[in-house]
Every structure is written in structure tokens, then in C-alpha cells.
Amino acid sequence: MVTISAALPCVLSLNNHLTRMLNSVRQLTGLVKVLQRSLKHRFKGIFVNVGMEESDEHSGQLPFSETIYMFSALLDPNFCLFWLDHDVLAAEDVKRKVKEKLLDMTMSEMENVSFPVGSSSGEDEQEEPPAKTAHLFMGYHKKKKQHVTSSAMTELNAYIKVASEEDETDCIKFWSRHMKDFQKLYHFAMRVLGVPATSAPVERVFSHGGLIMRPNRSRLTANTLSNLIFLKCNTVLE
Template structure:
């Protein structure tokens, strides 16, 4: 490989690295995944814009990925008033525009509101129990990041750090200050308490399933909402795996197998892989 090809390859890895992370995070089947969607889209959009501004060889690829995100997740972009960057493309079918994706991200103690490009206190106050989340305020517009590289090498080429998708997930360890027990009796009070409890918990202990199970008595009004939104899978990867197992079990020499037997075999096989039987 020539020096130019090697630099192009390094820039390609830098561009595609966060996209690989997002794929791995949203296709898992044993953890909460729905809360990964909105933070992933926001993080990938920011990353694509940064690489489009700072990249040297693959600017068109970064721009294409940026526009593809805006087209595929136009609902999230519109919901959060984010810039679409597509002057010549009219997006009529705004997919992923349901408030579920925003609520799930906020209800996940790993994300809270850190994934927003700007702190939006109004968005926090709009979380309502069993009620749709109103349209978010103008959270972010154009991402004004001039460069993605910290230093340049001897030849003047930018040296990129390998990006992480969720760099916003940082330790806060903010102590709990809520002292009035009456504040947890209201929705807004419980939401404030939830934010304080989550931010005072170390990042390594913020597993959403464990966190909400332990805090279910304190956050008794938010707990049913968390159960409802966090149980939604972000992708069909788990369902596709079940179909794959069905294809393996239904061999040509087993054509006489009844539907009930096939269903029971698939049920036992998949649950055994999950350690449930």
C-alpha cells in the first residue's frame, strides 16, 4: 500500500468505527436496546459532520453517511429540530418520529440527557407519566466543530483519535440532594429524583434493568413507564435468529413435522440458548 492508501484506510476506519459500535449495541438480545437508538443517531450524525469538516480523503463518504442518517431517521431529526443537511432532498416519510425513542433514552440511566448536544432542561420537564412527550425544544442545529483532529503528523496529515460512540457517558457522581419526601409523590418530583439517583450512581452500575428494579419502590410512578418503554427491542435481530433456528430444525427429511411440534422445538431451543430452560 502507498502512503496515500494507508492514510485513506485509517480515515475510513475512523469514519466507520462508531457505526460498527452502534450496530453491535442495537442488535444485542440480552440487554436493553431501544434506548440506544436516539443517542446513536445523534452521536453518529455529529461524528459524520465532524469527519466531513475535518476529513481529507473521504469527505464525500462522510457526507453520504450524514445524509443517509437524515433520510432514514428523519423522524428523530424532526422531533429534535436537528439540521437535515439535505437541501435537494425532500423527506416526506419521517420514520422513527415516535416519542418512544426519546423517552427510552432519557429513562435509561446510562444516557439520561447527556447524549443531547446541548443541555435541554425543557425536555427534561416534558416527561409525563403515560402521556406522549411533547415536541422537544430546539436541542441542536448545525454542529459547529471545525476539526476532528487534535494534532497533525510530520506530513501535515490530521491524526485522528479512534472515536467512541458514547463519549458523553461520563462519571458524574452527583450526590442526592432531595430531602423532602413529598417531592417524590409528583411526576416532576419523581423525575428529578430519578435524575439525581442515576447521576449519583457509578457508570458501571447503571444497568437499566438492575437500576429500575432496585429503585422501583422509590420511583413507583415512573417504574411502569420504564418497564413499558425499555422492553421494546431496537432491531429485529433476535426475531431473525429465531427464524434461522426454525430453518435449521425444519430439514427436508422432517417435512411431516406438525406445526405444534416445530413451534415447541423452536421455543425450547431459543430459550435454552438464553439460559431460561
């Protein structure tokens, strides 16, 4: 299950909801302001990255300022760039700059993705056919159209168009279906979307390990313990 992609849209949507509440409720406005202020402080890195807050040069590393939150939201077809249009409460020129910066960073990452051995990058080299023997009127034949490989920009724009038109709610199924259509973007998406949003899944792995490695099973080898934990944590895949 993909979880990292929901972090940024959830924070921005919650902030948008609190902003609307300030304009509609008459009571408890102080509570709403405190909640919104706390949200912006806790996730300040996200608000700075989308142009809704100014960065303090002396604050050091801001919380949640990593670009993976923007990358994952973009690469999840359920969110894509919808959060930028609906929940980024900033001027249109600010939104445009954020969008351009995000797309530029994504294309740069796509170019740096290394493809696994045996996979195709969409730029397979085709063997040239053997030269034909010269004959009369040989030069009259039409030239064959050369194969033009899609650039990172073309692939990214095509993905955004498809994501805005399809109603697929399962991110994994979407990328499984389009892995050959957006090969460069697919490999980058698998790297980004595989990151868990919290440490809870990792903590559950250690919990399973503690339940398996009991005092009466102290002679288990490291390899056997690793295999048992793997099977226990992946029983839902059966």
C-alpha cells in the same frame, strides 16, 4: 438485553462526530458531507424530534419519528439526558424546549400506566385505626404527619438525579434495584425498554421454529412446538 435505548444516542453521536470531522479533516470532506446528509435523511424523524431539523408538512410520516426512541433513551440510566447536552447541536433554548416536551410526555405516559394485578403503585391506602375513646386532654396530642405520595414529576426528577450520579452500566440491574423507588416510572420503563431495536430477534425465533418443525416431526402439536421454541430461545437464561 436492552437495545432500543441506544438508537437515538448512536445516531446523534455519529452526527456530532461527522460534524467535528468536517472542521478537522482536509481531505475527503465531500465524503463526510454525503455521509452526514444520508444520516439525516435516513433518521430524519429523530433529528426533527430533537429540534435539529425542520419538519416538512408534505412529507407524511417521517422515518424514526416515533417517540419511543426518546422515551427509551431517557429511561436508560446510561443515556438519560446526557445525549441532549452533548450531541444535540442546537441552541440552548431549543434544547430546553425539547427537554420540557420530553419530560411532559413521560409524565403523561406515567399517569396512564396500568399496574399489574397484585402490584403496588406507591399509593397504597392505609386502613385507619379505630377511633379512640374520648378522654381528658385528648385534644392536646400532636397530629400525625400524613403520608404524602410522590407525584410523577417528583419521581421523574429523582430518577434523573440518581441516573446522573450512579455508574451502573446494566439497565436491567438498575431498574431491578430501583423498582420500588420509582414505581410508576418502572412500569413504564419495562414497557418501553422491552421493545427490540431491530427485527433480528424475531427472525431468529422463526428460524428456530423452522429447524424444530422438520418433516419427520410433522405430528408436533402447536403447544409442543411453542414450548420447544421457547426453551430453545431462552437457553441463555439458565
